[in-house]
Amino acid sequence: MKKFIHPDFLLEGKTAREIYNEYAENQPIIDFHCHLSPQLIAEDHNFDNLGQVWLEGDHYKWRAMRTNGVDEEYCTGSPTFYDKFMKWAETVPHTVGNPLYHWTHLELARYFNIFDLLNPGTADTIYHDATEMLRHQDFSVKSILKKMNVEVVGTTDDPADRLEHHAKLKDFKVKVRPTWRPDNLIKTEDPKIFNSYIEKLEAVAGKNISNYADLLTVLDQRHQYFHEMGCRASDHGLDRMYWTNAAGIDPEKAFLKLRAGENLSDTETEGYRFSVMQELCKLNHKRGWVQQFHLGAMRNNNTRLFNKLGPDTGFDSIGRPQDSFKISRFLDSLDANNQLAKTILYNLNPADNETFVTMIGNFQDGSVPGKMQWGAAWWFLDQKVGMEKHLNDLSVLGLLSRFVGMVTDSRSFLSFPRHEYFRRIACNHIGNEVDKGVIPNDKEILKNLVEGISYKNAKEYFGF
The missing domain is CATH 1.10.2020.10 (uronate isomerase, domain 2, chain A)
Known part of the structure; x- marks a missing residue:
């Protein structure tokens, strides 16, 4: 009896099998977004x-x-x-x-x-x-990374992290790069927790943060340190994009209220978060980084078990469709001053597929191929049906050939076959389109397409 996992797994036709075997199977892995522990890698656990x-x-x-x-x-x-x-x-x-x-x-x-x-x-x-x-x-974890042909790992790291484990990995064959994840800066619901975080930033920076200007100075310094440590990307896990044009929004006033332990109004919250996100994105542009936005998770839905177990324990779900107007205005506020960095937008609600893939087209400027990216099918969409829909929607509304491809988004060192999973699904999709006559059976076109979305596009886009 044929094994369940066999050489033609998920590959339905001859063309799919050929392009997978020739152009995808042996490509190295660039896992530019994951949650692996740099400490475990440094310790070769x-x-x-x-x-x-x-x-x-x-x-x-x-x-x-x-x-x-x-x-x-x-x-x-x-x-x-x-x-x-x-x-x-x-x-x-x-x-x-x-x-x-x-x-x-x-x-x-x-x-x-x-x-x-x-x-x-x-x-x-x-x-x-x-x-x-x-x-x-x-x-060992280093051996696993080499065994799976991993070339780059992009970890997820807070601005207050000292990156001491990354420092120990500078000579490791696999590039383990930090990724700047400053979400704690906009978690303003509880001023006590917010101030505790600001104190961590003060400690690592060796500088008091007494006002908003101090905060921006420290963030610039930490951003530069991350850059020196090989960081070339930021990541932002947001429920939605923030933007306001309300008159009188004062991030300095909002920051001082938080530092005094006072709660912000809804208007002040929106204004503060918009301002901080703008400044962070300007830093990304300043240093030529890629910025990623994971939008749309509705987190910690089960109050009883959240109180018992904490976050990231399996009680999150897909949130409502995103506010396309605010996404547009936020991106435009950066592009208006030519400060919009290379950007990847990930949606969690499949209802946002067409919105996101057409949104990125609004801000392509010809400076970089695929400067604005629609990110890989993410989280609940990271499955065969979700990936197939993603590939199809990107093909008909954007340029599939410029797609930077898959990530594991995982905390597990055994998750790298998700890249194989994606490559098989992508080659099956492309092969079926070839067999139907929708895509020409042209070796050069297929080679560039498959090698690009499997590996080469990400390597060029991030500059790894």
Whole structure:
């Protein structure tokens, strides 16, 4: 019987198979947005067992386990990783049709050369075989990165981070680059938490932040330090884009209110966030960075379990469609003074697909191929149907050939087969279009297209 993960997995026709094998399969991986730990890379960490590397912090799996009736203890509680893994193995057969089923078996195949389907009957053997391998030096995290042909990893780092682990990785074969993630600067709902964060910035900068001008000075200094450490991108995880043209908006006044422990009004909040985001984007333009905006997550919906477990534990969902007017005005406010950096917009609500791909066309200026990018299908859209829709929408409304491609957006060192997953889906989409006569069966066109979206476009766009 044919293995589930086989050489033609997800490739439906001859053309798809040919272009995947010739142009995509062996391309290096540039994972320009993920949440991997630079500390674990610097320490060349070995994971103790398969349950740990798969289930610790993976809220995708936790959501599926909860849906399958698994008690919370086996997601975030104190049972052993073996016991948690066995509960995951009970869940896996029920994930058929979900990308988790594909990812699980791709990871078993690519890292461990295990092609058995994971279920309660195979779980014990798979756990012990994979765990034995993980404890060897050739399964340390550095070895994993090299094994998976990873060329660049873009981590996610706060401006207050000292980047000491990145400093230790300067000579590592795989480029581990920090990514500036300043979201805490606009989390103004609780002045106490906000001020605690400003104190962290003061400590790392060695400078008091007494007013808004001080804040901007410190941010410029930290931005420059990140640049010196190899950072070439920022990332902003926002519920939406901020913009206002209200008269009398004073970010200095709003900042001083926050520092005094006072809450901002809705108008003051919008004005402060708009001003801070503008200044951050000007820094990105100043140093030639790429800026990424992940828009549209509705986070921490379950109050009871948020209070118990905290954020990023699997209780987020797709938010309402984005305000296209504010996105337009925000981008235009930067472009008006020629301070709009290379920009990637990611949407979480599929209803925003056409809005986002047409929005980026408004601000292409011919200075850089694909200066404005519609980011890869993200989070809940990071699956076969979502990717196919993304590829189709980008093809008909933009330039697929200039797309910078896939990211893992993951905290797991076993997630790199998601790049293979994307490449197979993309080659299948393109191959089917060729077979239908929509795209010419021209070697040069197909080579440039597939190699570009698999690897080359990202390398050129970020300057890695």
